[in-house]
Each structure stands twice: as C-alpha cells, then as structure tokens.
Amino acid sequence: MTDTIxxxxxxxxxxxxxxxxxxxxxxxxxxxxxxxxxxxxxxxxEAIPTLDDLQPSxxxxxxxxxxxxxxxxxxxxxxQDGYRxxxxxxxxxxxxxFHIHLHLLAGAPLGRFGTAG
Numbered sequence: 001m002t003d004t005i006x007x008x009x010x011x012x013x014x015x016x017x018x019x020x021x022x023x024x025x026x027x028x029x030x031x032x033x034x035x036x037x038x039x040x041x042x043x044x045x046e047a048i049p050t051l052d053d054l055q056p057s058x059x060x061x062x063x064x065x066x067x068x069x070x071x072x073x074x075x076x077x078x079x080q081d082g083y084r085x086x087x088x089x090x091x092x093x094x095x096x097x098f099h100i101h102l103h104l105l106a107g108a109p110l111g112r113f114g115t116a117g
Contacts, residue, residue: 006042006099024061025068027104036107037078041065042099049098051089062087065102078106 009016010026019039020027030038043061048054054062066085073079083106088095 004047004097004099006040006097006101007047010042010044020068020072022068024064027068027072030103034103035084035105035110037076037083037105039069039072039104041068041072041102041104048100050095051087051100054100061100062102065100069102069104073104073106078104082106084110 005014008014009028016028018026018028020041024044025041026044027039027041030040043065046058046061048058048061069083069085070079073083083104086103086105087100088103
C-alpha cells in the first residue's frame with residue numbers, strides 16, 4: 001500500500017493539531033473543516049485504504065474509532081448539543097485520503113442529507 005498523508009501525521013513527519021491519541025487511534029483537526037469542529041479519527045497501526053478493504057479480523061477498529069470520537073465529544077462538551085460522525089468510502093462518496101478515517105463534525109446545527117431524517 002502507498003503511504004498517505006495520514007501515515008506521515010502518525011509518524012510526526014508533518015504537523016497536525018492532535019486532539020486525541022491512544023495506543024490504536026489518533027484524532028486531529030481537519031485542515032479544511034466543514035463545520036466549526038471537524039476532527040478526523042484514524043487507526044494508527046493499520047493503514048486500510050477504504051471501508052471496503054476492512055477484513056472481519058479488523059472490524060474492532062471501527063468500534064475504536066467510534067469510541068474515540070464519542071470520548072472526545074464528551075470531553076469537549078459537544079455531546080450535549082450533538083455531533084455527526086461520517087465515514088466516506090471511495091472518491092464518489094468524497095474520500096480523498098485512502099486510509100480509513102471517521103469524521104466528527106459539530107459546533108453548529110448540521111443540515112440533513114437529502115430528505116431522510
């Protein structure tokens with residue numbers, strides 16, 4: 001697999017505003033935020049390109065990303081008003097870095113996608 005900008009952030013080769021870290025997950029502010037709070041959560045030890053590439057033995061990583069996002073949201077006082085988590089899969093869905101990641105968006109009312117609630 002080709003190295004990505006996320007791999008360079010994990011190795012501290014390029015700067016990022018890191019807001020969360022544990023043994024398996026790194027959280028940092030998005031450089032092109034789509035909301036007042038926009039944090040990306042990535043697995044540190046496995047660079048899986050897309051959600052479609054995730055294997056059953058790696059499924060726990062998605063839970064780790066979600067738990068990290070929820071912990072960050074509680075710690076930052078975002079949980080009371082609410083927040084959104086999103087994972088994009090492939091270019092058509094908006095994925096630009098091919099290392100699975102979860103977006104946490106918060107800090108303002110977020111519009112609905114389509115008409116589904």
